Amino acid sequence: MNLVDSFGLGLLQAAVLLALAPLLRGTIKKLKAAFQNRQGPPLLQGYYDLAKLLGKEPVRSDVSSWVFVAGPRVYFATAVAATTLVPVIVAGAPLEEAGGILVLVGLLALGRFFLAAAALDTGSPFGGMGSSREMAVSALAEPALMLGLFTVALWGGSLNLGDLVRTTAARGLSAHPSDLLAAAALFIVLIAEAGRVPVDNPATHLELTMIHEAMVLEYSGADLALVEWASALKELLFMTVLVNLFLPLGLATGVGAAALAIATGLYLAKLFLLSVGVTLVEVTNAKLRLFRVPELMSASLGLAFLALALRFL
Amino acid sequence: MSQDLVVLCAAGMLVTAYLMVGQKALFTAIRLYAIQSVLLGGVALVMGLAGHNAHLLASAALTIGLKGLLIPWFLMRVIDRIGIRREIEPFLNVPSSLLICLGLTVVGYRVSTRLADGAQGAAHHVIGVSLSMLLMGLFLMVTRRKAVTQILALLTVENSVFLVALGATSGMPLIVELGISFDVIVAVLVLGVLVHRIVDRFDSMDVSRLSKLKG
Numbered sequence: 347m348n349l350v351d352s353f354g355l356g357l358l359q360a361a362v363l364l365a366l367a368p369l370l371r372g373t374i375k376k377l378k379a380a381f382q383n384r385q386g387p388p389l390l391q392g393y394y395d396l397a398k399l400l401g402k403e404p405v406r407s408d409v410s411s412w413v414f415v416a417g418p419r420v421y422f423a424t425a426v427a428a429t430t431l432v433p434v435i436v437a438g439a440p441l442e443e444a445g446g447i448l449v450l451v452g453l454l455a456l457g458r459f460f461l462a463a464a465a466l467d468t469g470s471p472f473g474g475m476g477s478s479r480e481m482a483v484s485a486l487a488e489p490a491l492m493l494g495l496f497t498v499a500l501w502g503g504s505l506n507l508g509d510l511v512r513t514t515a516a517r518g519l520s521a522h523p524s525d526l527l528a529a530a531a532l533f534i535v536l537i538a539e540a541g542r543v544p545v546d547n548p549a550t551h552l553e554l555t556m557i558h559e560a561m562v563l564e565y566s567g568a569d570l571a572l573v574e575w576a577s578a579l580k581e582l583l584f585m586t587v588l589v590n591l592f593l594p595l596g597l598a599t600g601v602g603a604a605a606l607a608i609a610t611g612l613y614l615a616k617l618f619l620l621s622v623g624v625t626l627v628e629v630t631n632a633k634l635r636l637f638r639v640p641e642l643m644s645a646s647l648g649l650a651f652l653a654l655a656l657r658f659l
Numbered sequence: 660m661s662q663d664l665v666v667l668c669a670a671g672m673l674v675t676a677y678l679m680v681g682q683k684a685l686f687t688a689i690r691l692y693a694i695q696s697v698l699l700g701g702v703a704l705v706m707g708l709a710g711h712n713a714h715l716l717a718s719a720a721l722t723i724g725l726k727g728l729l730i731p732w733f734l735m736r737v738i739d740r741i742g743i744r745r746e747i748e749p750f751l752n753v754p755s756s757l758l759i760c761l762g763l764t765v766v767g768y769r770v771s772t773r774l775a776d777g778a779q780g781a782a783h784h785v786i787g788v789s790l791s792m793l794l795m796g797l798f799l800m801v802t803r804r805k806a807v808t809q810i811l812a813l814l815t816v817e818n819s820v821f822l823v824a825l826g827a828t829s830g831m832p833l834i835v836e837l838g839i840s841f842d843v844i845v846a847v848l849v850l851g852v853l854v855h856r857i858v859d860r861f862d863s864m865d866v867s868r869l870s871k872l873k874g
Contacts, residue, residue: 521662521663521664521666521667521781522666522670522784523666523667523669523670523673523784523787523788524670525670526667526670526671526674527670527673527674527677530674530678630690631687638683640754641681641682641683641753641754642681642682644681644753644754644757645677645678645680645681645682645753645757648677648681648757648758648760648761649674649677651761652677652761652764655761655764655765656764656768659765659768659769659772659787
């Protein structure tokens with residue numbers, strides 16, 4: 347594949363995932379509402395919200411600097427760039443030559459850093475509190491993410507997500523305990539990174555319990571739309587990595603129309619199953635006290651470490 | 660395929676045991692135990708189906724029904740009735756407990772690779788997981804204060820013994836399993852009554868208070 351094609355495919359994949367991301371959030375909201383005997387917002391509410399926010403002029407504080415403006419843009423750009431490194435329905439990523447696991451984690455960390463810095467920029471106490479909390483959580487989530495991905499990389503013999511998915515797809519469903527342990531660890535990381543209930547509450551209105559929401563409290567209009575959209579994309583990205591690394595059934599290896607259709611259907615079904623899992627965790631657990639979050643994250647880190655250790659035993 | 664499913668279920672049991680160490684809500688611990696028992700039943704079910712072994716199927720049904728549903732329900736009822744704080748207060752904090760359990764798992768696995776018969780493939784993983792769970796159950800028993808959590812630790816140990824029996828042999832005779840299941844139920848019932856008595860006496864489930872003289 348030549349460079350122009352790869353870039354084209356990367357753009358296409360990013361666009362499709364961007365279009366899909368608000369629907370994923372809507373689905374989880376709807377599922378959660380169904381579990382709680384509520385009707386819940388319409389499935390497409392995420393798109394309405396984004397359209398509304400994008401049409402509004404962002405209000406920025408007089409005392410803020412360029413960092414405040416750059417924050418959401420860098421966050422959005424890194425999330426979009428990260429999507430091009432991840433295999434979605436074909437066993438291979440469009441820009442997989444550009445980098446693997448390390449680049450993926452690095453890009454996400456860069457976006458998070460910029461958003462946290464931007465939240466500090468206005469000098470609002472809630473922004474500062476939010477970024478300090480976000481950093482505290484991610485300092486524990488990131489090593490767990492790295493170790494979990496390294497466990498898969500160790501088996502596949504490559505740090506490249508495209509290569510890894512090709513080897514796992516060729517081998518089929520894995521039967522090594524370390525894969526299940528790594529998947530459990532990454533599931534906890536997914537919950538932390540997506541700001542889901544035991545760690546953070548995406549629907550909270552109480553500033554004192556906010557983590558992610560506190561960081562973006564100062565944003566409005568199109569800036570807020572970028573942050574929300576990128577967060578939804580990041581959640582979709584994590585779920586995609588999780589389902590494709592640990593359940594690589596049905597990934598298309600060719601480019602036939604039938605194979606692609608089956609792969610798309612299976613991918614959506616796997617995403618839906620994972621969403622049900624996330625929703626079940628959300629409805630059966632109460633939000634943890636902030637000082638309990640490190641305990642959950644250390645469980646995730648421990649599971650990931652154990653997964654890596656079991657490969658050598 | 661059936662070997663893969665067995666290993667997957669066993670690994671799931673290890674994850675639940677590990678999460679049991681890693682969190683503090685009492686009800687979640689009981690739910691994790693229920694999941695663990697259902698997975699154990701899954702191991703027996705898969706082995707029974709693959710080996711056309713009727714008494715394994717019976718013991719799978721027994722495991723899922725008794726340990727997956729009845730015992731968790733009973734424990735939750737005990738907790739509801741005595742109305743204690745629904746939080747586990749361990750002697751050790753969570754991160755260090757997790758670290759110790761990590762070490763215990765490595766020990767369990769290491770021992771299973773050195774077994775005389777050189778357990779291979781699925782049996783290796785199943786025995787490794789069950790030895791690790793056995794050690795983790797013992798660890799839970801000595802570091803947890805509350806009587807109910809000690810019952811859970813005992814039940815985890817029992818699950819791991821059952822798993823090692825499944826992994827090493829292909830299941831015990833049905834009569835032995837019936838006996839063990841019956842024992843477990845009686846043990847849980849007696850312990851439930853004991854918990855009631857402890858709470859009556861001390862207004863707490865903290866077993867460390869049992870060692871103090873009361874005048």
